[in-house]
Amino acid sequence: MNSPVTTLAGNVSRKPKLWAMLSTMKFAIWILIVLGVLSLASLFSGELVDPLWMKQEPSGAGAAFGQLVYKTLEMDQPFSSWWYRGLLGVLSLSLFACVLERTPIVWRMWSRKPELDPRAVNERTAPIYITTSEPSKPLIDRLSKSLGTRADSDGVWVGESHRLALWGPLLTHIGLLLLAIGGLVGSFGGTHSRAGGYAGDIVAAEDMPFEVRIDSFRVEYYPFQPGQWVLVDGEWIGRLVERDSDNSWKIERRNQMGELELVSMEDEWISNDWDIRSTGGNIKQYISSVTVLEDGQEVLERQISVNTPLRYRGFRLYQSSYDPDNPRVITSYDQVTLVVSDTLGNVLNRLPLKQGGSVQVPDDSLTIFAGRFLPDFKLDSRRQAYSASGNMANPAVELLARGPNGYERLIWSFLQMQGHQITIGAHRFEATEIQNPNTTIGIATIFEIRRTIGTEFLWLGFVVSSLGLILCFYMTHRIVYVQSPSADIPLTRVYAFSKKMIRGFEHDLEAITKQNGATVEMTVQPEIVSY
Amino acid sequence: MAPSLDVQLFWFSFWAYLIGWLSFTIWLAARKPFWTKLGSISFAAGFIPQTIAFFWRWNHTGHFPMSNMYEYMAVMSWMAVVSFAFLTWRYKNWVISALISPVVIMLMVAASLLPKDPSQQLMPALRSSWLMIHVTLASVGAGAFAVAAAVSFVYLLAVRSEEETKRAFTPSFKIPMRVLVLIPVAIAALGGVSDALANQSAMQLLGAPMRNSNVLVLLGIYLVPAGFIWNYSFKKTPSVEARYWTAIAFSGLFMGALASGILLSSQTLALTSDSPLRIFEFFGVTLVFGTLGAFLLHTALGFGRVAGKLHLDGRLLDEVNYRSVALGYPLYTLGALFAGAIWAESAWGSFWSWDPKEVGALIIWLFYSAFLHARYQRGWSGPRTAVLSLIGFAMMMLSLFGNYFFGGLHAYA
Numbered sequence: 001m002n003s004p005v006t007t008l009a010g011n012v013s014r015k016p017k018l019w020a021m022l023s024t025m026k027f028a029i030w031i032l033i034v035l036g037v038l039s040l041a042s043l044f045s046g047e048l049v050d051p052l053w054m055k056q057e058p059s060g061a062g063a064a065f066g067q068l069v070y071k072t073l074e075m076d077q078p079f080s081s082w083w084y085r086g087l088l089g090v091l092s093l094s095l096f097a098c099v100l101e102r103t104p105i106v107w108r109m110w111s112r113k114p115e116l117d118p119r120a121v122n123e124r125t126a127p128i129y130i131t132t133s134e135p136s137k138p139l140i141d142r143l144s145k146s147l148g149t150r151a152d153s154d155g156v157w158v159g160e161s162h163r164l165a166l167w168g169p170l171l172t173h174i175g176l177l178l179l180a181i182g183g184l185v186g187s188f189g190g191t192h193s194r195a196g197g198y199a200g201d202i203v204a205a206e207d208m209p210f211e212v213r214i215d216s217f218r219v220e221y222y223p224f225q226p227g228q229w230v231l232v233d234g235e236w237i238g239r240l241v242e243r244d245s246d247n248s249w250k251i252e253r254r255n256q257m258g259e260l261e262l263v264s265m266e267d268e269w270i271s272n273d274w275d276i277r278s279t280g281g282n283i284k285q286y287i288s289s290v291t292v293l294e295d296g297q298e299v300l301e302r303q304i305s306v307n308t309p310l311r312y313r314g315f316r317l318y319q320s321s322y323d324p325d326n327p328r329v330i331t332s333y334d335q336v337t338l339v340v341s342d343t344l345g346n347v348l349n350r351l352p353l354k355q356g357g358s359v360q361v362p363d364d365s366l367t368i369f370a371g372r373f374l375p376d377f378k379l380d381s382r383r384q385a386y387s388a389s390g391n392m393a394n395p396a397v398e399l400l401a402r403g404p405n406g407y408e409r410l411i412w413s414f415l416q417m418q419g420h421q422i423t424i425g426a427h428r429f430e431a432t433e434i435q436n437p438n439t440t441i442g443i444a445t446i447f448e449i450r451r452t453i454g455t456e457f458l459w460l461g462f463v464v465s466s467l468g469l470i471l472c473f474y475m476t477h478r479i480v481y482v483q484s485p486s487a488d489i490p491l492t493r494v495y496a497f498s499k500k501m502i503r504g505f506e507h508d509l510e511a512i513t514k515q516n517g518a519t520v521e522m523t524v525q526p527e528i529v530s531y
Numbered sequence: 532m533a534p535s536l537d538v539q540l541f542w543f544s545f546w547a548y549l550i551g552w553l554s555f556t557i558w559l560a561a562r563k564p565f566w567t568k569l570g571s572i573s574f575a576a577g578f579i580p581q582t583i584a585f586f587w588r589w590n591h592t593g594h595f596p597m598s599n600m601y602e603y604m605a606v607m608s609w610m611a612v613v614s615f616a617f618l619t620w621r622y623k624n625w626v627i628s629a630l631i632s633p634v635v636i637m638l639m640v641a642a643s644l645l646p647k648d649p650s651q652q653l654m655p656a657l658r659s660s661w662l663m664i665h666v667t668l669a670s671v672g673a674g675a676f677a678v679a680a681a682v683s684f685v686y687l688l689a690v691r692s693e694e695e696t697k698r699a700f701t702p703s704f705k706i707p708m709r710v711l712v713l714i715p716v717a718i719a720a721l722g723g724v725s726d727a728l729a730n731q732s733a734m735q736l737l738g739a740p741m742r743n744s745n746v747l748v749l750l751g752i753y754l755v756p757a758g759f760i761w762n763y764s765f766k767k768t769p770s771v772e773a774r775y776w777t778a779i780a781f782s783g784l785f786m787g788a789l790a791s792g793i794l795l796s797s798q799t800l801a802l803t804s805d806s807p808l809r810i811f812e813f814f815g816v817t818l819v820f821g822t823l824g825a826f827l828l829h830t831a832l833g834f835g836r837v838a839g840k841l842h843l844d845g846r847l848l849d850e851v852n853y854r855s856v857a858l859g860y861p862l863y864t865l866g867a868l869f870a871g872a873i874w875a876e877s878a879w880g881s882f883w884s885w886d887p888k889e890v891g892a893l894i895i896w897l898f899y900s901a902f903l904h905a906r907y908q909r910g911w912s913g914p915r916t917a918v919l920s921l922i923g924f925a926m927m928m929l930s931l932f933g934n935y936f937f938g939g940l941h942a943y944a
Contacts, residue, residue, distance in 0.1 A: 079885040286655060307878050316880060499907070
């Protein structure tokens with residue numbers, strides 16, 4: 001593989017052919033074009049082929065071959081397919097090769113001293129070459145206002161601006177490489193799941209070292225506003241025009257003849273959770289109040305809403321959606337009294353227990369946690385407990401007993417069944433005297449739970465490439481050499497170098513040199529870009 | 532309901548810019564300073580109310596006014612006016628001003644076709660300070676690409692030597708004749724062959740149930756011979772003429788897109804969400820109107836030979852093209868890609884979801900990256916980079932309106 005490769009400069013390189021190819025600009029351009037074209041084709045493929053077709057039985061040999069091709073190329077998910085990832089990998093390799101190749105070059109350019117030998121620069125290598133009849137001194141004075149003096153010797157003055165811009169392309173490429181690495185690392189690790197529940201429920205996910213208790217969930221709506229489309233009386237659609245009174249609106253609607261008419265309606269007949277322009281209604285925000293629990297202990301209280309996820313111990317919980325179609329009776333209470341008795345029925349302790357709180361049972365290794373309260377306790381077909389209504393028909397409190405060696409037992413204590421005690425070990429337990437029970441109808445909130453790895457690379461990549469882009473495009477490196485054969489002779493030569501914006505540079509130099517009635521000759525060769 | 536104040540100001544700006552554009556266009560032919568003065572005053576007179584409209588809307592709706600397509604296009608046109616002012620000041624060349632002024636008009640026309648209702652409330656996902664950063668930077672970047680495309684268009688159309696001008700306009704009528712020959716072919720294909728081939732497309736043979744095979748088959752039938760004839764035509768065509776036709780074709784496509792937009796806006800053409808091939812329906816109309824538009828434009832320019840008489844400085848146009856791309860590329864990268872990714876992580880839980888709009892932005896970014904590499908390292912300039920600028924702008928327009936066809940997470944935009 002280590003065969004010699006002739007570079008553009010005519011030197012013979014001993015780099016491997018593959019490496020030499022990866023580091024060329026031609027290869028980079030091709031891979032960018034190929035990726036762009038295939039991305040476009042993949043975007044359209046979803047429009048052209050029904051993904052369900054993949055799952056159908058092939059109708060013949062042609063169809064079977066088609067499905068084979070489709071499956072092999074993973075066209076149902078083209079952007080996560082092996083070939084697309086492979087191309088992204090090749091682009092990353094090309095970036096890596098480019099960074100390694102360019103770093104010493106940029107370093108050499110950065111640390112290079114300006115050439116002070118008058119013979120070293122000439123009109124053949126300079127994109128802009130100017131001769132002026134003005135002596136060098138006043139010209140240098142004017143030039144030095146826009147270009148800092150880099151070197152000054154007897155015959156040559158060198159001015160330079162925005163030298164930092166030399167690092168722009170390299171930093172941009174390093175940043176992009178970091179983004180590629182971050183993306184690659186992230187695609188091979190991390191977890192992703194969805195979970196949710198009603199107020200009082202506890203959310204857990206695989207590998208997540210903590211639990212989250214949902215304290216409440218609510219949907220916030222925007223107030224009525226003129227111009228808003230609304231559903232009125234559950235029947236017709238109109239547009240709010242203006243407030244008629246404190247509790248009514250003038251609403252514009254079309255009658256059966258298609259004519260516009262104004263109708264006055266009271267607020268209670270106008271639905272604010274519906275909007276013709278958006279499927280989500282006139283919703284302002286979805287807000288879940290949660291408490292983070294570690295080993296049953298409350299450690300953090302937060303609100304999760306769209307754009308404000310909960311970030312905790314490497315995990316992120318997003319307000320993903322909610323379930324308005326399955327409302328549930330949600331209850332809460334301040335505290336219950338936990339009655340602890342011995343096996344003969346003698347009451348030993350009466351312990352106050354707050355909802356979500358816990359208590360250590362005296363002379364026992366058990367800890368009792370207070371859970372949900374259901375006013376009308378029922379079991380569904382899957383033997384899951386729920387409240388059939390908001391009435392106190394069969395109230396019950398959920399208790400969780402935890403003991404050593406991971407022992408756990410969930411029990412329901414029924415408040416209207418006096419003496420209904422559950423025996424665990426040497427003690428019997430019963431919940432009584434519930435304080436301030438509250439019943440509302442609630443809807444489920446749904447979270448997306450993610451743990452992503454490699455994000456440090458991504459953040460660093462964003463910063464480095466942003467910096468690189470700013471240096472690259474908003475700073476232009478410029479060098480100007482001013483030579484004067486002799487202080488007595490009114491002839492000054494100016495050689496100006498820049499890789500970009502030569503016409504703009506020409507305008508600037510024109511403005512600086514054409515002063516004091518000097519005769520100025522200017523030659524511009526924008527095709528000369530190397531220096 | 533009467534239009535809101537910002538919409539009334541929008542229309543005032545629209546007419547002011549229109550007068551400005553006409554003034555600059557007349558100046559190109561007449562070269563009297565009066566027209567540049569009138570043009571500048573008109574643009575200033577349009578810019579002030581447009582700026583007031585922007586802030587009024589911001590205050591009125593209570594959120595940064597970049598939450599729908601109308602607001603996006605209006606801000607893009609506002610940015611194009613800023614570019615117009617900057618480049619006029621930087622290069623002190625009225626030709627550049629005259630070339631950029633139609634970009635403003637095009638964007639204002641596009642904005643005028645879109646719903647302008649300011650009462651729309653911001654949906655939860657858009658309630659973020661990233662909205663301002665993401666959309667503003669992306670729209671400024673897109674505005675800069677639009678300026679680059681406008682300058683490139685004129686470069687291709689008008690920059691040539693005297694000799695080239697003579698050659699360019701004489702034989703060019705052959706091409707529209709060839710294009711016209713294709714229209715009956717397309718009609719025949721549409722009318723007669725569709726039934727017979729409806730279920731015989733290549734994809735169908737492979738077993739894929741096409742959602743609408745007729746359109747695809749016909750598109751194929753139309754495009755394959757068109758490609759051959761186009762290729763044949765270009766082989767015998769001097770490069771300058773090819774460049775001229777590239778520019779004409781792009782302007783025709785733009786006019787076609789505009790015509791399609793007007794038809795959509797007037798509800799003559801409907802794109803429904805249950806129509807999976809709506810993108811082809813849209814571009815079918817675009818292509819038909821584009822072909823007609825290109826023909827008309829050629830007739831106007833070809834006979835008048837106005838473009839060849841402008842004697843524009845090609846190197847200057849080339850630099851303005853590059854400068855605009857160089858201004859837009861970092862802004863687009865930072866705004867559309869980086870800020871978008873960071874916001875997506877907050878709102879949707881993932882930096883990148885391969886949403887159609889994200890893929891569109893990535894394609895544009897890849898394209899302009901290739902453009903800049905080709906320019907820096909391969910020395911591409913002049914007509915080559917001008918063609919690339921036009922292709923990039925066409926891709927940007929496709930991405931901008933792409934969510935109408937592809938849906939996805941950006942479907943609300």
